[in-house]
Amino acid sequence: MPGEVIDRPNPQPPPSNLPEYVSDLLVRLDKPTLADKTNDVIAKYRRAANYIAAAMIFLQDNALLQRDLKFEDIKPRLLGHWGTCPGLTLVYSHLNLLIKKHDLDMIYVVGPGHGAPSILANLWLEGSLAKFYPQCSQDAKGLHNLITGFSTTGGFPSHINAETPGAIHEGGELGYALSVSFGAVMDNPDLIVTCIVGDGESETGPTATAWHGYKFIDPAESGAVLPIIHVNGFKISERTIYGCMDDKEMAALFSGYGYQPRVVDDLEDIDADLSNSMEWALSEIKRIQAAARSGKPIMKPRWPVLILRTPKGWSGPKKVHGQFVEGSFKAHQVPLAAAKTDPEELKMLQAWLESYRPKELFKENGDVVDDIKSIIPTEPERRLGQNKKIYDTYEGLNPIDWRKFVAKKGTSESCMKAVGKLLEQVVKDNPKTFRIFSPDEFESNKLDAVLNSTNRNFQWDQFSNARGGRVTETLSEHQCQGWLQGYTLTGRVGLFPSYEAFLGIIHTMMVQYAKFGKMAGEASWRKPIGSINYLETSTWTRQEHNGFSHQNPSFIGAVLNLKPDAARVYFPPDANTFLSTMAHCLQSKNYVNLMVGSKQPSAVFLSPDEAENHCRAGASVWKFASTEEGINPDVVLVGIGAELTLEVIAAAELLRKKSPELRVRVVNVTDLMILGASSSHPHALTDEAFDALFTSDVPIHFNYHGYANELKGLLFGRPNMHRVSIASYNEEGSTTTPFNMMLLNGTSRYDVAIQAVKGAARRNDRVRLHLHELVSELNGLIKSTQKFIVEKKTGMIASLRIVNYGIETTE
CATH class of the missing domain: 3.40.50.970 (Thiamin diphosphate (ThDP)-binding fold, Pyr/PP domains)
Incomplete structure (x- = not known):
């Protein structure tokens, strides 16, 4: 039927109509199996990590399944994303092997950020959680704390964030994992960042662009990114684009980007397939780097990329209530969403968790068996969760004069x-x-x-x-x-x-x-x-x-x-x-x-010493532009932004001629945060300092570069703010002249002068006597200037020149 979702396990993309020779773009390797011991250990490792990840989503008690599950063992609210976890753990386990074998400096950037259960499980297995979070010790109590606290108050969130050891990428908004990875390896010549990119994330524009990132990486001075595209076929409720592309189409795409693609999809012997593929990828990285560092760089080197095909929610429930789960979008989040209340789903959860055979994986004290630990890098700083480049590596800059x-x-x-x-x-x-x-x-x-x-x-x-x-x-x-x-x-x-x-x-x-x-x-x-x-x-x-x-x-x-x-x-x-x-x-x-x-x-208003003092204070009275150095003003005019400040200074100079009895204080604000209500920001002025700068009762007019509501929000909470008026960018302007931009947005020197006259008239009888006449004249100047701009197609206007502490107008 139209719109019907076809739900079937592990769907294969339809064949492409590309010619057969496109298949030759894929790298093909012999696939010797791993040594029996290694194969057995890595399988145990993955079972342990997948068990912990699944348990984190469901269990609030009975973390090691020491008895049959009861409804009270299940969390009241089931949160987490299961579907991506088995693939993330598969990659993590093999990165451990690779790091240990080759003594690599490596970090793991995870695009599918909601795969936190997998990453946290692996971090617990390698001891990184225990290092940074002693409550997650490698024993029964620590495992209980991890599993029962996940995605609850005080526990780890359901996505990867800064609380996650080893993370340099916020796993909320999708699309940026790959570009972050390329940034991390720049000027880090020994670092390899393995970046796993979800096939859902791959549909974003930023990820599509990020594939070009290696074209900005010099292998002589920088490290390398090993991208792994995790193609499990589904997003939260729909097929993925990559999931509908067969190997030839993927080969054509990534060869076009300039990569050497290799597909990893042998589900019968996935560990051998992935291990061999990673070894090949590492050898290619080393080959490209060695050439560059020997002075004979390869122009346009083709870096490796792995395309990992595994079923969504692999090793989880196959079917629930007659509908396929593994290999479908229903595995994306919580496969057994009614386990808290449905006896059948509770029984299925018990069977699912027991399928990992936890009694073979955990010791009596709750730690994992030694076999599992044997593939974890021995040196703590080589472990993916404890690489110091992630949490303690600030180098800073040499002093800047x-x-x-x-x-x-x-x-x-x-x-x-x-x-x-x-x-x-x-x-x-x-x-x-x-x-x-x-x-x-x-x-x-x-x-x-x-x-x-x-x-x-x-x-x-x-x-x-x-x-x-x-x-x-x-x-x-x-x-x-x-x-x-x-x-x-x-x-x-x-x-x-x-x-x-x-x-x-x-x-x-x-x-x-x-x-x-x-x-x-x-x-x-x-x-x-x-x-x-x-x-x-x-x-x-x-x-x-x-x-x-x-x-x-x-x-x-x-x-x-x-x-x-x-x-x-x-x-x-x-x-x-x-x-x-x-x-x-x-x-x-x-x-x-x-x-x-x-x-x-533009004009240079301040000497170096004055500039330093001004920046340190965040704002200051500009005596040279004020009347009698700003003492006892009728109005305070504030410029925030270079061009907006210029208009304030020009307005003050104009008022000297048009209304010499009007007393003006000119203030420039360079640090916007000082304006916030006292104690709202570390830089915010105390009310006493605010009044010293702006007075306690004199009208204030701000000529502000941004939007007026921003300034209103900052000033909210300051006393006596009814005296404030604000001019700012007001969504006006098109192709015109620079000065007309000021006129259109009410931020020109004439507009500032009008606000000054209106404000000063409240306090100064001499100004009030000529209020209507002067405002009319200034409005006339606005209209005549705009007419001149339209007719002459130019916006020439008097500019300012600072002479000592005075101001002159130059035509």
Whole structure:
């Protein structure tokens, strides 16, 4: 019938119509069986891990099945994902063999993040849980705590996260495991990351792009990723695309990507098949690396990829109530969802768990038998859950002297050009611990000074190949974010510069990463790591030429919503403050740093000493732009953002001429977080400090780069906020001029001056006397300027020049 789900065990994809020679693209190996002893031990190991994983989903008591199950032994709420677990354990068991045999430095990145029962079971078997969580000791009590606590209050969650030893990838949102893996091996020449990618995850755009990641890996300087695609055919309730592709189609796809594919699917002797395939893959990795490190690199090497075909929920219930479970989507989560209340399902659960023969696997004290432990790497740091590159490897950067690159106060300089010179020095001083991951906008963002001392790192380009480039540039923001995460979580420091409008593409990736960071901070065994650093340029204020689609500061709000311990948002107003801010962010730890700035030349307002003091305080009164250095003002004008601050200063200068009796205090805020209500953020000003900066009762007008609601949310809770008005980006603008962008969004100098006059009139009778006249004049200037822009197709407007501590207008 139309729409009917055809449910059958272990379905095979229909044959393709590709020619037979495509099959020759697959790597074929002889498959000698493993030694009997090894085969027996690895089978026991997998039975033990699968038993523990299944028990974790169901049992709140009777963890070792010492008696028949009763309803009270079953958890009241059954949570967890069984379907992927047997495959994850199969791979884990063979990685143990491979590591032990070859003394490998390896970590395991798991794309199917909800396979936590499998990973936790393996971590318990190898003793990694006991190392970091003594309550999960390798005995009956520790096993009871693990099994009964899983996915309950105080226990491990049902997905892999920062609480999971060995993890560098948050297993919530799918699509990023492979790019994170490539980021982890960069500048880690001895590291191999085995990344298992689910066939459901493979349907995401980020994963589809991530297959190209090895084209940015120089095997002379970096490690290797061994991707394993776990094709079990089903997602939560539907077939997968890869599950419907036969071997020839998979071979054509991955050969096209540039890999050597090998299918692992001999269910009769899966251990021999996988063991031989891993040995082959490792030999290929070593061959490619040896060539590169001997000075004779292989141009466009074809890295290995394994395609592992096993049934969904393998070794679980075959059928339940007459319907196939193993090999179907019904194995995805909880195969026996009614085991708490249905006698038949309870009996099936008992049979399922007994099928692993736990009495052969566990000693009387609850630990596993010695045979099982014999395949686990002897050296603890070689175990997948205890590799120090995952939890204690921060290297940091050499000290950064930003003052070498400062601009002279009173001149004009592009913030991004100044930062580019600083980053060039950082690259020189940190050739193996710092990288820039950029969408295809690096030179457009005026950071090209970096390229004076380094190349781009793109291995499939003959002019970038094997040159140690520190700039990794690609059009995919998802890829850049994944690389940055993997690189940062394994101890190094990275930077992600981007057009402002398109950082929102990785909004949820950033949030997932921040959640990982929050939980990592609560895990005492995880040591600090470098901050994750975003540089937001090509902002809406100067994207008038690209139009409305390029005007979007929403990523600011995404960072503001993070936990206060992590969120940092900076708006350096000139080149010198930007240099100070960049140096601080690159040397900080555990934060999500967002720096927002302009790439166009703009006034340098502050000397190096003033810039440092300003950045340290987060905000300050700009006496040179204020009336009588800001003493006893009628209104406080606040600029947040380089262009928005320029308009505030221009408004203050305009008011000197139009309303000399109006007293103005100009404040610039560079650290947005200081505005939050007292104690809401580590940087938040006390109410006393807030009043000292903004006064306690004078009207305040904010000219803010982002959305007004962000600022309202920060200021909520501060006393006497009825005096505040806010102008900000208001979703207006298209192809026009830079100044018209300000006019359209109500953030121009004329708009700021109008708000200043209205605010000051509440306190100053002289200003109030001329309120209507002056506001009318300023509104007239707005209309005449817009008319001029439309007619003349240009937006020339008076600019500012800082002269000592005064301001002059230049035409």
